[in-house]
Amino acid sequence: MPNRLAHETSPYLLQHAGNPVDWWPWSPEAFEEARRRDVPVLLSVGYSSCHWCHVMAHESFEDDDTAAFLNEHFVAVKVDREERPDVDAVYMEAVQAATGHGGWPMTVFLTPGAEPFYFGTYFPPEPRHGTASFPQVLEGVRAAWADRREEVGEVAGRIVRDLSERTLTLSLAEEDADGEDEGAGSVPRPPGPEELHQALMGLTRDFDAVRGGFGGAPKFPPSMTLEFLLRHHARTGSEAALQMVEATCEAMARGGIYDQLGGGFARYAVDATWTVPHFEKMLYDNALLCRVYAHLWRATGSGLARRVALETADFLVREMRTDQGGFASALDADSDDGTGAHAEGAFYVWTPARLREVLGEEDGELAAAHFGVTKEGTFEEGASVLQLPDTEVLLEAGRLAAVRRKLLAARETRPRPGRDDKIVAAWNGLAIAALAETGAYFDRPDLVQAATDAADLLVRTHMDWHARLFRTSLDGVAGAHAGVLEDYADVAEGFLTLTAVTGEGVWADFAGLLLDSVLAHFRGEDGGFFDTADDAEALIRRPQDPTDTATPSGWTAACGALLTYAAYTGSAPHREAAERALGVVRVLGPKAPRFISWGLATAEALLDGPREVAVVGPQDHPATLALHRTALLSTAPGLAVAVGEAGSEEVPLLSGRSLLDGRPAAYVCRDFTCRRPTDDPAVLAASLAARE
Known part of the structure; x- marks a missing residue:
């Protein structure tokens, strides 16, 4: 039976709507349920294209026995980090402070007051390389909640206090770059x-x-x-x-x-x-x-x-x-590899044999050399990702374009990634x-x-x-x-x-x-x-x-x-x-x-400055278009460009700017203080290229 995520709009949450885990979205009601039942909260954070999120979901959240234990002893909350970056940021900070690293899926155990007390990322279904299995983690947290509640509360309280003290203020920088004491409560100047x-x-x-x-x-x-x-x-x-x-x-x-x-x-x-x-x-x-x-x-x-x-x-x-x-x-x-199984990169990788099959023997061999596809490959079954490892051109432009079109069309017949x-x-x-x-x-x-x-x-x-x-x-x-x-x-x-x-x-x-x-x-x-x-x-x-x-x-x-x-x-x-x-x-x-x-x-x-350019003139006039394009192609950092009719009030930067003897013109300004206008794109380009 679908869980509460079935009514969400996040594709990531909807991926879990059919899990046997009785998921809740992040909500006051979820934490109220944890208080009512007097159980901890499992917070699981990920996103739809996260490979290891999919792995943990398949191994653990789709497993009936794991789900039954979770449902009995926890309130399970699922969060899309892309939808709730605020929730992700707060608890990721706790994970990183406690473990020295972070990542997704993020797995955090919380009190019903949303205070974190145990952390991790991906947990395997059985112990691996010194990492506890997810069932072991669940049992350990359940036992700690049941038998060492006071200790859990102390840990959670300390973590929350530590996090609250991390709030950044600009006054933390009490010395400027020259070592000069700016004084308590001061604000550092912008960088020079x-x-x-x-x-x-x-x-x-x-x-x-x-x-x-x-x-x-x-x-x-x-x-x-x-x-x-x-x-x-x-x-x-x-x-x-x-x-x-x-x-x-x-x-x-x-x-x-x-x-x-x-x-x-x-x-x-x-x-x-x-x-x-x-x-x-x-x-x-x-x-x-x-x-x-x-x-x-x-x-x-x-x-x-x-x-x-x-x-x-x-x-x-x-x-x-x-x-x-x-x-x-x-x-x-991940995508279907053609056998019904999902594999990372299946949509994108190639073998020499597959290139020859799509392109024929001659073009297939040239394409394999051109794109660095070898028999050994980097992925399963000797497959390779395409790259351009050498500057030598093995396929001239026209032939290369034809090869790319054929390969792209062949790739489109593969099962697409979600x-x-x-x-x-x-x-x-x-x-x-x-x-x-x-x-x-x-x-x-x-x-x-x-x-x-x-x-x-x-x-x-x-x-x-x-x-x-x-x-x-x-x-x-x-x-x-x-x-x-x-x-x-x-x-x-x-x-x-x-x-x-x-x-x-x-x-x-x-x-x-x-x-x-x-x-x-x-x-x-x-x-x-x-x-x-x-x-x-x-x-x-x-x-x-x-x-x-x-x-x-x-x-x-x-x-x-x-x-x-x-x-x-x-x-x-x-x-x-x-x-x-x-x-x-x-x-x-x-x-x-x-x-x-x-x-x-x-x-x-x-x-x-940043520098500002106001281009005035009919917007379909060739001279206006030339000045506008010249301004857009300037590399001046952060340049603001406005274009409009003379007398336009569309943008304040244009206000009061007039044509130059009836011709479209460009004004180069800083803080609304402008130089003499020009109607020459070359002069405008030179002015904007000048380093001052």
Whole structure:
């Protein structure tokens, strides 16, 4: 019989609706039930494309005996971490503090008061390599609850106290970068050139000069770090910064982490060479990387960067777009391998024999050599993921294109990985920004339209009359969970990018409404940001974390959106809020640049101004179009671009800007103070390229 998850909208929760475990969604009623029965709560957190979540579900949650024990002695609560990042963040912090690592599935045992007292991630069905089995863990927790309740309560109370003391305030940084005591309760200044140079030096030390990327295995795409380095190069001319971006982007694009047939990136590589991917594809990774490759092309004209940016954008539209016009959260790593069994990567891997079967003997042999497919392979039965391990061209362009079309068509006949159709507001904001810019750079209005359609969906479905956001939707229906800070900030970022590309000021207006909500409901007294609103559901602590992980943190994303909005509107409160909150980047940037890279990228924009360009003239006039395109292709960090008719009030940046002797003109400004206008795209480009 279906459990209570059958009425949820999260695809991940619905995957568990038929389990024999009597699951509850996260709710006050679940904890009230635990109090009534006087039993602990099992909190299980995961997400739909998580490989080990599926493994534990099959091994344990679909097992009748395990389920019977769980149902008798616990209240079982299942949470989709993508739907409730606040719940995930709070308890993941406890898991990491207690065990030194984290991951999903996350398994936490709680008191009926939601206080954690025992932690783990994946537990096997029988003991393995010194790890207790899940049944052993359940029995141990049951016995502790029954026989050592006072001890359990002491542990839970201590953990909650420790977590409450971790609340971050900017005043923790009592010394600035020069060692000068700023005094108790002071706020660090935003980072300056010295701190950003120190961050660059830290990245240089971590850089893998042989294989690209930073650190060792596993390797995750460092999208925000690459964005910082591109902006740093644009501001300073640092060749070292640009070389790290070029080397990393080429290594990823040639590696198995990149889908050489269909475009798009897997979540990470399990090795240090980008060869063997963990095959799940996330919307946020591909949105961020699409933008990075587009920006690399903008900076260098790289043909490889152009190809990857466009292929990734096309992947997003082809495989991730939903019927409502938004973008789905993820594609699973696993799929049917053709025998009825599920295997990781089954949809993507090839053998030499299979290549010959699809392409014929000659093209099959060439394709195997071209894509690095060997008889030994890396996966089961000698299968390999496609990559481009050598710079030698074994298939000329026309023949390669034909080979790729045949292989892609053959792959489409395989059972496809599952797709999580849940629309996450924040990640759609990232996709809007990426598609809008990529479409503008490469004259692809269809991509700009896809970005606009997704933005329309967010306004219609995720945004209420009070400019508050819902975190998720499914099939055009908003979920019940409130948006968190990253939702407001990333959606505002996407809307502001649409303003730059389309000239439609309504998107800046919507961004302003969202950012006003950020300042009203997410800002702390010290100028930092919390991840949840002041009127959100109270958890054992209010989550707050400025560090960037797989996506920009809500904190740093808010800084970036606030700064850009101020550039469009001249709003001093929005700019001052960004500057104040960027103080944390001054403290963390030189010490841990890989973990606050979006904050560093935003600091680059702040140091550059950011510069503002107002292009005035009929929007369909060739001269207006040329000036607008020139501005969009500038690498000036954080550049704000507005385009509209002379006298337009669409965006405040356009206000009062007139034509130049009746001709379309561009004004380059900082803080609304502008230079003499120009009608020459070359002069505009030179002005924006100048480093000051």
